[in-house]
Amino acid sequence: MSTMTAPRRSRGTLAKMEARQALGFVSPALAGLALFTIVPVLLSVVMSFFDWPTFGDRTFIGIANYARLFEDPAFLPALRNTVVFTVLYVPASIALSLLLALGLGPRIRGRGALRVLFFIPVVTPMVANVLVWKMILQPQGLFNGLALTWFGVELPNFLADRNWAMIMVVVMSVWQGLGYNMLIFSAALEQLPESVVEAARIDGAQGMRMTWSVVLPMISPAIFFATIMTMITSLQVFVQPQMLTGGGPGDATTPLVMWIYNQGFKYQELGLAAAGAWILFAIIIAITAVQFGAQRKWVHYEH
Incomplete structure (x- = not known):
């Protein structure tokens, strides 16, 4: 029983290690996606409900825009x-x-x-x-x-x-x-x-x-x-x-x-x-x- 469990554990450890390595490789791309795409998209949703000048105070106006x-x-x-x-x-x-x-x-x-x-x-x-x-x-x-x-x-x-x-x-x-x-x-x-x-x-x-x-x-x-x-x-x-x-x-x-x-x-x-x-x-x-x-x-x- 123990001899079968050990290979399974080693395979599980190897899979986790490979997943961490893969995440490390893609993390720069994910960070760029979040910073330059996801965050601006979410911010644009928020902006659409505000009177949002480039400079000055922002005022919530609902669906007025x-x-x-x-x-x-x-x-x-x-x-x-x-x-x-x-x-x-x-x-x-x-x-x-x-x-x-x-x-x-x-x-x-x-x-x-x-x-x-x-x-x-x-x-x-x-x-x-x-x-x-x-x-x-x-x-x-x-x-x-x-x-x-x-x-x-x-x-x-x-x-x-x-x-x-x-x-x-x-x-x-x-x-x-x-x-x-x-x-x-x-x-x-x-x-x-x-x-x-x-x-x-x-x-x-x-x-x-x-x-x-x-x-x-x-x-x-x-x-x-x-x-x-x-x-x-x-x-x-x-x-x-x-x-x-x-x-x-x-x-x-x-x-x-x-x-x-x-x-x-x-x-x-x-x-x-x-x-x-x-x-x-x-x-x-x-x-x-x-x-x-x-x-x-x-x-x-x-x-």
Whole structure:
């Protein structure tokens, strides 16, 4: 009996020692997570119930900040701009990335180099990309210069026109993120079982029928993942409109995150900014929950 107990005790001691060592290795990351993520998140909850200026006394005001959101004349336009950006950006990004992944099939020579080429904007700093696009879209930029040279037509000032500014922000954002979703879809396409594809060909599936009835259902988990991530990213858009248009002309391209930024750092209304951030969080959670609920009807997992 004692001879069996000793190995068990030694294994238990070894397991505890390994657990302590593992905790020691991950403790710096856990400390960083707590200090820079968990604590600020909890503090933002508290701030949203206070009149919290950057300097001065803080006063508890309950849900008054949440009520003020819908009285602020700039909040609802910012929310509308965020919705417009998301509605335009997500389908365009997913569709173009998917078409690009399908086009860069095994028969395309140099497809590895082409993938790298399309992925470069993803790893290039966002600020650099925006500055390049800002120079291209200005009245003295590349687009207007080419239009005047080739067609003798002067293009509108895209970044100062309310009808064009949001479209240009969307175009630049799609170009920026195109390579990320393309790689996700390319990886999914390369994992397609050859047996299923060959069976579909034998049954007469070709061209669009093969793509629509076989390929897309089989890569639907990748499409679902890309859609979720792209949706969350689009609802948090900030850098592109901030640097490309400054939120203008007027408030035509001011998204919700820029409104939150302005309230917190420009107008020193940290409590109101925190309330707006939690409204945005609730919107993201709600849309994500709806997408997860709807996935049962169109996402097909292999079992």
